[in-house]
Amino acid sequence: MIQVQPMLQAVSRILSRIYRYDPGALRLVRGLHLTLAVVIAGLVAGHLGHLAQGVPDFALAVICASAAAHVLMFTPVSVKTRELGELVRFGLVLTGLAALGALIGVVSGARAPLVLQVIWIGVIALGFALDGLGPFWLRAGRMISIFWLFVIMSSTPHSPGLWLPLTTALGVAIAGLVRIGLWRPSVRKTYERVEAANREAIAGYLERAASTGTRSEKASRAALHDLAGLRAELELTAELAAAQGKLRGLSAEAVAMMRLALEVVRNAVEALSDDRRRDLLASEAFQSSLKEVLRRVRTGKDKEGVSRPDLEWARGSSRGGRKDTFQVLRIAQAFDRLWHLAEGDDVIEASARGASENVKASGFWSRISWRLSLQASVAAAVGYGIGHVLQLGHAYWITITVIVVLCSSLGATIHKTVQRTAGTLAGFVVALLLEPLLSQVPEFRLFLIVALLPPIIILFERNYGIAVGIISFLVLIGLEALTGLPVSEFWERLYDTLIGAGAGLAAAWLLFPRRSGEGVKGLASAYLVSCKDFLRADEGTPASDQAAYSQLKDKARELISAAQNYRAEQIPWASSARTSGDLDVLVIVLADYVILYRQARTAVQTETDERRKDPSVGDLLDRMDKRVLQEFDTVLQNRAQQTVPGLAEEWLAAMPEPESADIGLMTDWVATLYYARKVVRCLQGLRQEHIWSSTSDLAEAAPDT
Numbered sequence: 001m002i003q004v005q006p007m008l009q010a011v012s013r014i015l016s017r018i019y020r021y022d023p024g025a026l027r028l029v030r031g032l033h034l035t036l037a038v039v040i041a042g043l044v045a046g047h048l049g050h051l052a053q054g055v056p057d058f059a060l061a062v063i064c065a066s067a068a069a070h071v072l073m074f075t076p077v078s079v080k081t082r083e084l085g086e087l088v089r090f091g092l093v094l095t096g097l098a099a100l101g102a103l104i105g106v107v108s109g110a111r112a113p114l115v116l117q118v119i120w121i122g123v124i125a126l127g128f129a130l131d132g133l134g135p136f137w138l139r140a141g142r143m144i145s146i147f148w149l150f151v152i153m154s155s156t157p158h159s160p161g162l163w164l165p166l167t168t169a170l171g172v173a174i175a176g177l178v179r180i181g182l183w184r185p186s187v188r189k190t191y192e193r194v195e196a197a198n199r200e201a202i203a204g205y206l207e208r209a210a211s212t213g214t215r216s217e218k219a220s221r222a223a224l225h226d227l228a229g230l231r232a233e234l235e236l237t238a239e240l241a242a243a244q245g246k247l248r249g250l251s252a253e254a255v256a257m258m259r260l261a262l263e264v265v266r267n268a269v270e271a272l273s274d275d276r277r278r279d280l281l282a283s284e285a286f287q288s289s290l291k292e293v294l295r296r297v298r299t300g301k302d303k304e305g306v307s308r309p310d311l312e313w314a315r316g317s318s319r320g321g322r323k324d325t326f327q328v329l330r331i332a333q334a335f336d337r338l339w340h341l342a343e344g345d346d347v348i349e350a351s352a353r354g355a356s357e358n359v360k361a362s363g364f365w366s367r368i369s370w371r372l373s374l375q376a377s378v379a380a381a382v383g384y385g386i387g388h389v390l391q392l393g394h395a396y397w398i399t400i401t402v403i404v405v406l407c408s409s410l411g412a413t414i415h416k417t418v419q420r421t422a423g424t425l426a427g428f429v430v431a432l433l434l435e436p437l438l439s440q441v442p443e444f445r446l447f448l449i450v451a452l453l454p455p456i457i458i459l460f461e462r463n464y465g466i467a468v469g470i471i472s473f474l475v476l477i478g479l480e481a482l483t484g485l486p487v488s489e490f491w492e493r494l495y496d497t498l499i500g501a502g503a504g505l506a507a508a509w510l511l512f513p514r515r516s517g518e519g520v521k522g523l524a525s526a527y528l529v530s531c532k533d534f535l536r537a538d539e540g541t542p543a544s545d546q547a548a549y550s551q552l553k554d555k556a557r558e559l560i561s562a563a564q565n566y567r568a569e570q571i572p573w574a575s576s577a578r579t580s581g582d583l584d585v586l587v588i589v590l591a592d593y594v595i596l597y598r599q600a601r602t603a604v605q606t607e608t609d610e611r612r613k614d615p616s617v618g619d620l621l622d623r624m625d626k627r628v629l630q631e632f633d634t635v636l637q638n639r640a641q642q643t644v645p646g647l648a649e650e651w652l653a654a655m656p657e658p659e660s661a662d663i664g665l666m667t668d669w670v671a672t673l674y675y676a677r678k679v680v681r682c683l684q685g686l687r688q689e690h691i692w693s694s695t696s697d698l699a700e701a702a703p704d705t
Contacts (some may be wrong), residue, residue, distance in 0.1 A: 022458050026077050026237075029184050031454030034072040037178040039450065041068040041171045048167075055160040059153075060167050063160070066150040067094055067171030072179060073457075074139040074572065079187065079243045084180055086136070091172035093140050094147055097123075098168035101151035105159025112159045116152045121384065123148045124403060125377035131369040131408065142572045145376075145403045191234075191241035195250050195344070198230045202258055203297040206338070209266035210290050210331070211281065227262075231255040235585065242348045250300075251346040253588045258297075258341050260589075260678055261334040268330040276324040280331075285313035293335050293342075300344040308339055314667075329670040336667075369408070371512045376406055379507035383500050392492050401500025406508060413508040417501045419465035424497040426465075427472025428487070431480075435487045438477055445481060449474055523559040524686075525636060527587060530555050531594050532632045535625065552591040560584045583686060590682040597628070597675035603668040620654055621672075628676050631683050 022028050045064030049057030071090040075083055104119065105112040127145035130137040154160055160167075205227065235252035269277065280286050289309040295301075296309075314332035383398040392398075405416040438445040452470055459467035476487050534548055563583050601621055608617040634640065651673050 025185055026187070026190060026240075027458040027461075028454055030072070030077055031457030033179050033182060033184075034069060034457060035450060035453040036182075037068040037072055037171075037175045038065045038453070040178065041065045041174045044174065045167055045170065048170075052160065052163045054158075055163050059160060060163060063098070063150060063154045063164060063167040064171040064174070066147065067091075067098075067168040068175035068178075070094060070143050070147050071172050071175045074143045075179070077187075078240060080180055082243060084176065087172070087176045087179065089136065090140060090143065091169070091176070093144060094172060095165050095169045097144050097147060098151060099165040101148070101155070102159060102161055102164040105151075105155045105164070106161055108159075110158065113152060113156045116148070116155055117384070120148050120152065120399060121377050121380050124380045124399060125373045127403075128376035128406070129368045129370065129373035131372055132367040139572045142403065146400065149397075149400060187237060187240035188244060188247070191237040191247070191249065194230065194234050194237045198227075198234050198250060198255055199298050199300070199342070199344075201227055201230055202255070202262065202338075202342075203294050205262050206265060206297065207290075207294060209262060210269060227255070227259050231259070231585065238348045247348045248345055249348060250342075250344040251348055252585050253592065254341045254344070254346055256585045256589045257592065257678075258338055260681060261337045261341070264330055264334040264674065268327040268334070271323075271327045273321070273324055276321075276328070280313075280328065283313050285310065289313060289335060293338055296339055297342045300342060309335060311335065326670065329666055330674065333667060333670050333674050372406070372408055375504075375507040375511045376402065378511060379406060379500075379503040382507075383503035386499050386503070387496070390495070392495060397493070397496045398500040398503070401497050402504040402507075405501050405504040410508050410513045413505055416464065417505045420468055421497060421501050423465040423468025424472045424494065427469040427474075428476060428490075428494055430469070431473045431476040431487045435477070435480060439480070442481065445477060449478060520559070520562050523555070523562050527552075527555045527559050528632050528636055531590065532629055534594060535598060535629060549591070549595055552594070553588070556587040556591050559587055586682050586685045590679065590686070593675050593678040593682060597672070597679055600668050600671040600675050601625070604665070604672050607665045607668065616654060620651060624651070624672065624676055628679050631680050635683050635687055 042061040042065040045060040046057045049055065049060050052060060071087055071094060074090060075086045077083070078086070101116060104115060108115040124145045127141035127143075130141035151164065154164060231252050234250065234255055238247065238249065238252065241247050269280075272280065289311060292309040311332045314328050379402045380399040383402055387398045401420060405413055405420050407413045407416060438448070452474055456467050456470055459470070472493070476490055476493065479485070479490055480487050530552055534552060537548070560583070601624070605618065605621055651669075
């Protein structure tokens, strides 16, 4: 029993991690559907081969299976009606492309393979040109660029003619039946499970932090990283569930703010003196309040008859020193924030279409990605030419790497190039090592090929390098199975990857390089400037403040939409059309904390003017404002993070005496510093976010401030 229990716990932890890696198995089921559709399409088309005189059964199977794979690969997870619409649109695009390929093949006759290979350069240029037309056409463009390879393969040595579009349409139909007709996880139930997992993780962290506050820094970072991962999954599942109708629950923004409040609790408990910490933890009132907050976090409901936790234990902290009093009030403030945020009554709505789809004022030609189209066509032509000069068999395979690694920004292209090269090399080495074993058991080899397809879908957007390694491994052992040649004979696949990666990277580097998403840069700068202007503006009426807040949220959503489009360019096969990231949450959270900071600051100013008439408070508030605004400037101007030593200590020293001060004033006093710090933390998080950090020199796009 002693040995079994740790083993069961280890298995439970592994299953928990797998679940959090792919909650509700949304991506895994998508991969299973793709695998099943490919197998069915290949078998059905193979059996129809006797009807197509002169066309090999294998060619028909490849066309049908590749069509099914492409439409499922590029159709994001959503509700059935939306997925069906996407499948139909992608199917029409692929079938039309196949019809064009068949026409060109018939007209070209014996020269069809060569003609189709040369035309592939133009197809790639067209595919990348569609990037600017919106998320659908971004995915469709990548899809048609890759699918043309199968048009070429099926036309060697001669074109299948009408069978090419017919078999393509059959593959699309099979993919639709599999995806729409078979079981898939309920997105609403998945959201509920992910929300419950978020609540339990937050409650567990709070319980440990409030009870001891002495967890190791490494363990604390790991727990917070886990919370960040859960929050990202909550954002995805909430988006999917909201597509089915009105949804109420925890939003990703609420979870992010709860995470920041947890850090305050841990930090404040650790900062207490040993005597004060022991007194606080022994206090029945504190423990009762903690239990109520934990219940609220876990369930979203409070105990019957309790509208909010009793925080009077914070007033009792007056027996301690000023520093301890300040820390206890910080804990009380964090408890209060957690209580309100944990209600989980936010109205969650499916986001609007991406920014580029909403740009209707600009014309079609102005939205075409001419620069990216030029880069792709030149890189494909150069790679294809090098392949012919080196007399590589199937030189057109080089262009596949060009299509995959080339992104709209130089930084993303470099990242993809490294991942593609390393993954291909690793897959080749593994295939080389396992070939002697797999060649002896062909049944297991076939099983392995089928079994490894679903994990690829999960890993594509999680770790592209590992996904490429698996694909490389599968391609090589598949070629070995089909041709009978050992894996060592396929060194050309490595050459294809290296040449294609080099051509794509060179084109991104030399031909009108863009180091960031220009739209993201401008919108990010405008948003931060709006936040600054809101903080510097005089206090207005409730109506004017609400209008200003609404404008901030609108700019935040516009920035998020542009960032999602920018991110989708790097992962066009992602499981969700709305890809998530820290920026998506932080910009909304920043707007909330900007509002809360100004409200708390105004409350302190009003209360001290009425009761204390202390001019030093005004000076301190001015310094606090200056510190917050300074942090905005450092991000806008891409400068190193600034610090203002002693400001927090001075704010603590000026806090009203606990014996004489009103608890409301003391709470607002702590809240002002609390929210100021949260604004700074959000800005620090934005500085570290991948898209933001790759956006160079934000000051260029920022208005004169």
